[in-house]
Amino acid sequence: MASPLWYLYIIKEKIKNIIDAKPNKSSYIPPDRYRKVPPILKYPKKCISCEACKESCPAFAIEMYYNNEYKKNLPNIDVDSCISCANCVEACPTGVLEIDKHRLETEGLFFYIPKSHTLMIDGEKCVLCGQCKEVCPIDIIIEKPDTYFIEVSKCISCKECYKTCPVGAIIILDEKTHKEKINRFFELKLKKSFGELDISEKINKIPHISKYICIKCGNCKEICPGEIDLNNYKVVNCLYCGYCLEVCPTGAIRTEVKIEAKNKEETYYINEDQCIGCRICYKVCKVNAIEISKEIKIPYIIPDKCVTCGLCAKKCPVDAITKVKKEVAEKTVKKRIIENKIIEIIENDIKEYTKKYGLVKDYLENILKNKILEELKKYVMEETKKIMGENGDKRKNN
Amino acid sequence: MTTVPIGPIHPIFKEPLRIKLVLDGERPIDAEIEMGYVHRGIEKIMEGKHVHKGLYLAERVCGICSYVQSFTFIECVEKISKIEIPEKAKYLRILTCELERIHSHLLIIAMYCLSIEHETLGMWILNSRERIMDLLEMITGNRINTGYNILGGVRKDIDKEMITKIYNVLDKFEDEIKTIREAFETAPLVKLRSRDIGILKYFDIMKTRAVGPVARASGLENSDVRLRYKYYKELKTYKPVSRKEGDNFARNIVRFDEIEICIKMIREVLELYQEVGGPIREKCEIKGGEGENRFEAHRGELTYKMELTNHGFIKRIMIRTPTTMNLAAYRYMLKTCPTVADAVATYVSIDPCISCTEKTLYIVEDGKIKYIW
Numbered sequence: 001m002a003s004p005l006w007y008l009y010i011i012k013e014k015i016k017n018i019i020d021a022k023p024n025k026s027s028y029i030p031p032d033r034y035r036k037v038p039p040i041l042k043y044p045k046k047c048i049s050c051e052a053c054k055e056s057c058p059a060f061a062i063e064m065y066y067n068n069e070y071k072k073n074l075p076n077i078d079v080d081s082c083i084s085c086a087n088c089v090e091a092c093p094t095g096v097l098e099i100d101k102h103r104l105e106t107e108g109l110f111f112y113i114p115k116s117h118t119l120m121i122d123g124e125k126c127v128l129c130g131q132c133k134e135v136c137p138i139d140i141i142i143e144k145p146d147t148y149f150i151e152v153s154k155c156i157s158c159k160e161c162y163k164t165c166p167v168g169a170i171i172i173l174d175e176k177t178h179k180e181k182i183n184r185f186f187e188l189k190l191k192k193s194f195g196e197l198d199i200s201e202k203i204n205k206i207p208h209i210s211k212y213i214c215i216k217c218g219n220c221k222e223i224c225p226g227e228i229d230l231n232n233y234k235v236v237n238c239l240y241c242g243y244c245l246e247v248c249p250t251g252a253i254r255t256e257v258k259i260e261a262k263n264k265e266e267t268y269y270i271n272e273d274q275c276i277g278c279r280i281c282y283k284v285c286k287v288n289a290i291e292i293s294k295e296i297k298i299p300y301i302i303p304d305k306c307v308t309c310g311l312c313a314k315k316c317p318v319d320a321i322t323k324v325k326k327e328v329a330e331k332t333v334k335k336r337i338i339e340n341k342i343i344e345i346i347e348n349d350i351k352e353y354t355k356k357y358g359l360v361k362d363y364l365e366n367i368l369k370n371k372i373l374e375e376l377k378k379y380v381m382e383e384t385k386k387i388m389g390e391n392g393d394k395r396k397n398n
Numbered sequence: 399m400t401t402v403p404i405g406p407i408h409p410i411f412k413e414p415l416r417i418k419l420v421l422d423g424e425r426p427i428d429a430e431i432e433m434g435y436v437h438r439g440i441e442k443i444m445e446g447k448h449v450h451k452g453l454y455l456a457e458r459v460c461g462i463c464s465y466v467q468s469f470t471f472i473e474c475v476e477k478i479s480k481i482e483i484p485e486k487a488k489y490l491r492i493l494t495c496e497l498e499r500i501h502s503h504l505l506i507i508a509m510y511c512l513s514i515e516h517e518t519l520g521m522w523i524l525n526s527r528e529r530i531m532d533l534l535e536m537i538t539g540n541r542i543n544t545g546y547n548i549l550g551g552v553r554k555d556i557d558k559e560m561i562t563k564i565y566n567v568l569d570k571f572e573d574e575i576k577t578i579r580e581a582f583e584t585a586p587l588v589k590l591r592s593r594d595i596g597i598l599k600y601f602d603i604m605k606t607r608a609v610g611p612v613a614r615a616s617g618l619e620n621s622d623v624r625l626r627y628k629y630y631k632e633l634k635t636y637k638p639v640s641r642k643e644g645d646n647f648a649r650n651i652v653r654f655d656e657i658e659i660c661i662k663m664i665r666e667v668l669e670l671y672q673e674v675g676g677p678i679r680e681k682c683e684i685k686g687g688e689g690e691n692r693f694e695a696h697r698g699e700l701t702y703k704m705e706l707t708n709h710g711f712i713k714r715i716m717i718r719t720p721t722t723m724n725l726a727a728y729r730y731m732l733k734t735c736p737t738v739a740d741a742v743a744t745y746v747s748i749d750p751c752i753s754c755t756e757k758t759l760y761i762v763e764d765g766k767i768k769y770i771w
Binding site for chain 2: 056058059083084085086087102105109111112114115116118152153173176178179184214215216217218219249385397
């Protein structure tokens with residue numbers, strides 16, 4: 001026991017133990033399909049900070065934080081609340097995230113992209129400027145004759161189009177407002193079932209339904225004391241109570257449509273020296289902000305009506321239209337507006353004068369014509385009497 | 399007359415519930431059931447959410463049969479918006495569903511064995527259940543909350559290696575289940591504690607609308623939604639199982655029989671799966687409307703009723719789980735229980751799941767509200 005060989009043996013064993021104490025790696029690696037591993041940021045360079053992953057997460061596990069290294073917002077995945085459903089991997093348009101081999105398996109397949117917000121374009125407000133189509137990172141906005149249209153099944157709801165739209169024609173339907181409206185709906189419905197709903201006139205106009213943003217939830221139809229036909233988007237019988245306006249989650253049922261500009265400081269301005277007077281801008285404008293000067297026969301833009309959609313600047317063949325501040329444009333445009341008004345007043349006066357003149361002229365002409373005719377008749381009768389004589393006249397009368 | 403309260407916390411209960419037994423001597427005569435300890439209001443949370451989020455929430459309605467809940471939910475959405483899923487996804491859904499049925503049945507038989515103090519048999523069953531859980535993990539990626547279903551199909555495909563592995567595991571499992579069943583049928587302890595105890599008669603089913611294995615053990619063979627479900631009509635091996643005794647023993651034997659049929663069905667589905675090709679999921683668009691879907695969960699008939707808007711927001715939803723009806727049938731079983739210990743074992747034999755059942759419910763008898771659950 002006490003021999004040096006024994007001690008050597010023990011020391012050797014201990015050293016061997018320390019060397020062997022490494023964990024057996026193969027037992028720690030989870031099997032291929034085991035999904036209790038949260039997704040990882042594999043290619044952060046490709047990220048476009050669109051927040052599609054954040055939108056798709058059902059467990060609220062993803063948040064965006066600014067990264068100093070890459071100088072953009074990157075998703076940060078909370079490991080504890082991740083349920084590893086792989087929705088974010090499917091939603092990512094550039095393939096940044098990865099969970100085992102799921103990205104490779106689903107690449108190129110088409111399916112409904114998971115998300116919680118839905119974006120829709122209101123066709124009644126759309127001014128057809130096409131800015132949303134330019135901005136969209138995945139090119140899913142289609143042009144139609146009367147409006148632009150978002151393909152909901154492919155949309156990742158990055159909200160880029162919502163930010164750029166000049167008139168606020170794009171509507172976000174999110175879960176929070178949807179739930180609030182549903183709660184309000186159930187409250188009212190309970191009142192209605194007990195017969196306690198107060199039906200007095202609160203609105204002046206009969207509301208109409210926009211078919212572009214109606215999602216057919218049926219809230220208005222169930223609460224209405226009158227009658228609403230959702231298949232044809234029509235209000236059949238209205239009692240002016242206004243409950244349908246309170247309950248609609250998208251604002252599709254409304255009394256009036258107002259197109260208002262988001263940007264109220266800037267406007268477009270036509271340079272009169274460059275303009276060739278082709279009047280393409282005048283035909284293209286949907287909000288009737290362009291009028292034609294009667295003095296020099298060249299179009300000008302009214303700054304109060306302009307919504308800065310930029311459609312006229314795009315279509316102009318000589319690039320005569322530029323974006324300026326409102327105050328700069330008002331100086332020159334005011335002159336044209338006053339000129340136009342004066343010319344209009346003069347023209348109106350002339351019109352009225354000519355109208356009155358014409359009326360008097362017609363009246364006089366009519367009276368004169370009748371008198372002349374009567375006198376002619378008398379004259380002809382007298383002449384015939386003279387020629388025919390009294391005898392002949394008597395025979396004719398008999 | 400004395401009353402013995404059992405619960406809300408008791409070693410035999412997996413979930414909190416209170417049963418007040420009314421005793422005459424040692425014989426239980428009647429029982430009052432009190433609920434509300436795990437009410438989560440999951441239907442109210444789902445209102446206003448998108449279908450993609452509601453799917454994961456529906457999976458968390460139940461902790462054991464989580465796949466069936468998401469299966470019924472997503473089939474209901476597809477029914478409303480008229481989406482047809484590809485053939486491959488259809489077979490994969492049946493495969494996962496039947497595997498989960500085996501594990502659920504084995505778990506409740508094991509719990510029953512523990513409740514009649516036959517712990518050895520219970521441990522055997524739990525041991526062989528682990529083989530099925532491994533298969534589930536291999537196919538879907540997770541053990542319980544699988545997240546396997548997705549709108550228009552399933553998340554992942556299986557390959558040839560997995561199919562051979564499933565066949566091998568099933569062969570082993572079949573031998574094990576045979577010995578376990580023999581032990582269960584011939585053991586004298588099981589016979590003493592479960593034959594002629596907790597009998598539910600055929601006419602009592604009409605009063606309480608019992609469903610699932612509880613109804614099938616009492617002679618009601620047609621109480622199986624799979625008989626009328628579109629996917630199961632083409633399967634040749636599927637046959638409903640029934641028994642006529644209606645006692646605790648028959649309820650467990652029905653479950654053993656169903657496991658055997660499940661194994662046969664899985665083999666047939668795998669053969670059918672290998673014949674078809676194509677993708678496992680499809681592009682689809684969600685349309686608004688109302689609809690209802692029923693499916694045979696492991697405990698009985700499961701119903702999802704819902705109303706959707708365009709683009710897939712849930713307006714309102716109603717879930718009806720099988721334990722609601724089976725708990726009502728429990729009061730009729732008590733009449734043939736000689737002791738309090740048997741009443742507890744009978745409670746376990748109906749396969750109760752409380753957290754599924756905890757919805758706001760009114761039970762009306764003779765025009766008056768008798769129970770509010």
